[in-house]
Amino acid sequence: MDGSSKNFIIVNINFFQFAILIAACPLITLFICIFISIYFHSETSTLTHCKVKNILPSLSAAFGDENPEKFIWQIGVAFHLGPRLYVGYLYKGLYNSLLQEKYYTPSKIISKHYYYTNICRLATYLYFQEIISLSILTYISSSDDFMIHAASFTVFIISSIIYMKMSCIIFSHYTSLFSLNKNHALSLKLKRKISNSIIVIIILAAYLYRRHNTFCEPYVYSLFALSEYTFVILNIIFHGLAILDFDSYCVSFLPSHEISVLHRV
Numbered sequence: 001m002d003g004s005s006k007n008f009i010i011v012n013i014n015f016f017q018f019a020i021l022i023a024a025c026p027l028i029t030l031f032i033c034i035f036i037s038i039y040f041h042s043e044t045s046t047l048t049h050c051k052v053k054n055i056l057p058s059l060s061a062a063f064g065d066e067n068p069e070k071f072i073w074q075i076g077v078a079f080h081l082g083p084r085l086y087v088g089y090l091y092k093g094l095y096n097s098l099l100q101e102k103y104y105t106p107s108k109i110i111s112k113h114y115y116y117t118n119i120c121r122l123a124t125y126l127y128f129q130e131i132i133s134l135s136i137l138t139y140i141s142s143s144d145d146f147m148i149h150a151a152s153f154t155v156f157i158i159s160s161i162i163y164m165k166m167s168c169i170i171f172s173h174y175t176s177l178f179s180l181n182k183n184h185a186l187s188l189k190l191k192r193k194i195s196n197s198i199i200v201i202i203i204l205a206a207y208l209y210r211r212h213n214t215f216c217e218p219y220v221y222s223l224f225a226l227s228e229y230t231f232v233i234l235n236i237i238f239h240g241l242a243i244l245d246f247d248s249y250c251v252s253f254l255p256s257h258e259i260s261v262l263h264r265v
Contacts, residue, residue, distance in 0.1 A: 013250060013251055014249070014250045014251075015242070015243065015246045015247065015249040015250060015251060016243050016247070018083065018251045019087075019240055019242050019243045019246075020240075020243075021080075021083070022080050022083045022084060022087065022239075022240075022242075023080075023236050023237075023239070023240040025076045025077070025079045025080035026076050026077060026080055026232075026236055027233070027236050028076065029072050029073050029075070029076025029077075030073075030076075030229070030232060030233070032072055033062045033063055033069040033072055033073050034056075034057065034062050034229070036068065036069050036072075037057045037061065037062040037066065037069050038055070038056070038057065040066075041057075041066045041069075042055075042057075044061075044065070044066065045057035045061040045062060045065065045066065046061070046221075046222070048212070048221050050212065050213075050216035050221070051216075052216050052217065052218045052219075052221075053218040053219060054218070054219060054221045054222045054225075055219065055222050056221075056222040056225040056226055056229075057225060058221070058224065058225045058228060059225070059228045059229070059232065060141070060142045060149070061225075062225075063138070063141070064141030064142055064143060064144075064149070065141065065142075065143055070141065073138065074138055074139060077134065077135065077138045081131065081135060084131050084239070085128070085131060087239075087242055088124065088127045088128050088131065090242075090246060091123075091124065091127060091167075091242075091245075092120075092124045094245060094246075095120040095123060095124065095170050096120060098170065098171070098174045116169075116170065116173050119166055119169060119170060119173075120170060122166060123163055123166035123167055123170060126159045126162055126163040126166065127159075127163050129155065129159045130156055130159040130160050130163060133152045133153075133155040133156040133159060134152075134156050136148065136149075136152040137149050137152035137153045137156060140152070157202060157231075160198070160235055161195070161198060161199060161202070164191065164194070164195035164198065164238055165195055167191060168188060168191050168192050168195060171184065171187070171188040171191070172188065175188065183244040183245070183247045184244065184245065186244055187241045187244035187245050190241055190244075191238060191241060194234050194237060194238045194241075195238070197234055198231060198234050198235065198238075201227050201230050201231050201234065202231065204227050205224055205227035205228060205231065208220055208221075208223050208224035208227060209221075209224050212224060
């Protein structure tokens with residue numbers, strides 16, 4: 001960015017602050033909506049076809065059926081969508097830059113390079129698909145259109161899990177060739193643990209949901225809801241690790257006729 005452009009910067013924050021703001025929107029609204037749903041709408045939000053005792057609402061019940069929860073969640077998601085899309089653009093550049101480094105043994109690596117380049121493209125696609133599906137299931141609740149909501153939720157989960165694994169593959173491939181910096185190495189370590197934990201949580205949630213529908217036991221649906229909360233929180237933390245991936249950057253917001261830029265501190 002040239003000197004003349006710097007004169008037009010209206011907000012300049014480091015990426016840590018930027019990422020915290022992105023993660024805080026859905027995380028804070030998640031807890032607010034669950035609290036309101038339990039405190040004010042506990043009878044309706046925890047009611048299922050089994051009509052057994054439960055204490056926690058599912059995500060669909062906490063976000064999509066009652067106001068003000070539904071409105072609060074939609075506002076929280078809306079505020080973080082733009083920055084999330086921008087971070088996706090940054091990851092696209094980061095993944096490409098990792099795989100465009102000069103290899104010391106091209107004869108051994110060149111055959112794999114095309115494969116990992118496609119992995120980067122697919123990871124980028126899945127990142128944006130996850131955001132789109134999140135938007136759809138947020139603004140079309142199960143009570144509005146159950147099929148669209150359920151399909152969007154399924155796509156969101158699948159996109160999320162596959163993207164997480166591909167992100168780990170990309171960083172793992174790079175570290176097999178070169179040494180990652182300290183923050184990238186820590187990010188990769190945490191991403192592996194989170195992605196593995198999320199797979200376990202999804203399997204547990206599916207088991208609890210099936211058990212609830214089959215046996216109609218008290219509190220099983222609450223355990224299913226708790227597993228849903230855990231999945232969302234881990235998902236937010238995973239994407240929040242962008243703090244480590246872009247630790248040496250800051251974000252500059254420019255007037256409307258300029259684009260926002262990211263540059264090294």
